[in-house]
Amino acid sequence: MLRAVGILLIIVAAGDCLKRRLGLREPLVETLNLPKEQWFNQKLDHYKPTDLRTWQQRYYVNDTFFNGSPNSPVFLMIGGEGEASAKWMVAGAWIEYAQTFGALCFQLEHRFYGKSRPTEDMSVENLQFLNSEQALADLANFIVSMNAAYNLQNGNKWIAFGGSYPGSLAAWLRYKYPHLVHASISSSGPLLALADFRDYFEVVKASLGTSSIDCVSSVKMANKHLTKLLTDQSGGELLTKKFRLCSPLDVSNDNDVSNLAESLADNFAGIVQYNKDNRITSDPASKITIDDVCNIMTNTKLGDPIDRYAEVNNLLLRVTNQTCLNYTYEESIKDLSNTVWSNSSTEAGRQWTYQTCVEFGFYQTSTEESDLFGPNFPLKFFIQQCRDIFGEGFGKELLEEGINRTNTIYGDLHLKVKRVLFVHGSIDPWHALGIISSQNPDAPAVFIKGTAHCANMYPSKNDDLPQLKEARKTEIHYLKLWLNQDD
Structure with missing residues (x-):
């Protein structure tokens, strides 16, 4: 989600896989005297x-x-x-x-x-x-x-x-x-x-660096280790346990690998984007700051960088009352393929994903070994999601045409x-x-x-x-x- 909600709005949940990181979050108002819809x-x-x-x-x-x-x-x-x-x-x-x-x-x-x-x-x-x-x-x-x-x-x-x-x-x-x-x-x-929004994570990197350069180094080393573990099934078994995955990781499933890597990177991205955003809220996750995750990533008593990376994930699971991390691509696509209006008016993942596929892109990618979060979720991963959710016609050509149209119309x-x-x-x-x-x-x-x-x-x-x-x-x-x- 542009993680989001928009001006006013509240945060949009786009499923565990499609995090678009936009959105204004809701303030906590201690009053019952609200205007009627x-x-x-x-x-x-x-x-x-x-x-x-x-x-x-x-x-x-x-x-x-x-x-x-x-x-x-x-x-x-x-x-x-x-x-x-x-x-x-x-x-x-x-x-x-x-x-x-x-x-x-x-x-x-x-x-x-x-x-x-x-x-x-x-x-x-x-x-x-x-x-x-x-x-x-x-x-x-x-x-x-x-x-x-x-x-x-x-x-x-x-x-x-x-x-x-x-x-x-x-x-x-x-x-x-x-x-x-x-x-x-x-x-x-x-x-x-913009389709390939690589600069998103460059700003995340710089923002983490405002707390500690060692924090950035630790995150990068953790992702190098993560990428290495993703090369064989024994590594997948270790990651399943270490990151409390809801189902065993099959490292031969490229979409699951990308989805997992993107979800773990999103732990940091979400915290950076809303760091000390001045919201008064009861959401416990909103209280976690850049300094908090960097204190974890630089604490050598917690083990190697990959162990600290897992501890950040565990922290977010705890504060959001989740017992495990649901990372599977198939389940995310299934959720976002549902065309029936939900009883919950806060659901917005399918709609926002559609807008990114036909108008904006905004895909926060990580493509190279040298990137902070490694090479595991490139642009083609997000384009594949567009196809799998909305149909074969929603591919690279449609995305490029939509982005060109948007930039031409608005300048x-x-x-x-x-x-x-x-x-x-x-x-x-x-x-x-x-x-x-x-x-x-x-x-x-x-x-x-x-x-x-x-x-x-x-x-x-x-x-x-x-x-x-x-x-x-x-x-x-x-x-x-x-x-x-x-x-």
Whole structure:
């Protein structure tokens, strides 16, 4: 998952094999006074005028701070690859800004995620209606309708907020519908669609190095040992025991090998991406930091590097109440091939995987012996997943065509846009696909040293890093500046 959820949203589980590492995570809100879900009659296909089919899209409203003034702004939180949460309507930096500016606040859930289900199932035929272009058109249609419903005037300027994939959408929404959206704050949004996202783990490596160079060396040695053990069945038996695998590892099964190696690397990637992300949560895994795993990886009392690598895995199994690591490729593909809507609205693995296969790529690969996590999950492994989940037509050619289309439509890192603030954290690997510096005063960038994915979006705290506090001040500065501009 871009691990994720998107702006608002919650984390998306894509099965044990398909970790896409995107997403804004949900804050813990100690209140029962949350806004009720509401429903909007949305078009199914915005690009086919003769198709009159509609569906019900979920949204939330917070009008607590809005006084009805013709000059009060309207804030829009964009939903992403996970379920929308009412908790984001009462918590987070954007709500603090809403109090300051007297904003009317909306959150619109992304089509095909959460309870916003446009079709009767998630068949490939129906998933054709799931893409960023349709999602942006949903937002535009919603804005027009809310303007009418709330009698909003030209002075009620819309400001879009998004984190992770919705951070991308926030920038693209301003680019594509500038007559509807006055400005955007795009947090941790990847703008460059890319199949082979090797740089993701390069940032993971650098981020681990902020704790200890010895930590990086230990992880690399562990993966060299892991790769060696994967060459014969006796090694597979040792790995089965050491890493508490749910079923015996057959080292001749290349897909299982890749899936296992990627899952173990993901232990570190997830911790790095959300390191000290300023979330208040009851999730015990969120409390594990880069320093915690590096303390394990540099503790020689725990044995060789491979033993320490296994201990990190065991730690995560313990805190998530899992008795073993489910790594098998076949089971993951089976789960993601299910086309029936689940009773759980948090399930989003199939949908997000589809978007990566046809629009974005974003595959965090490890291909060479010299890579931190070894050569065991190259790009072809992820392309094979697309084929096995959605059919033979979903291969390299379709992926390349989709990525070219995405970059052509939106302009990748050469996006020409006005009144968009791009915000990224140096620890977050996704900054490698985003705009982290800008010479354009109308589209500035803030690169926050030492912060992780979407850290600027969570509720502020007194002990926030000074650079994080400054980033929020910068956001307020540009909101004030842009809300006073009428061109």
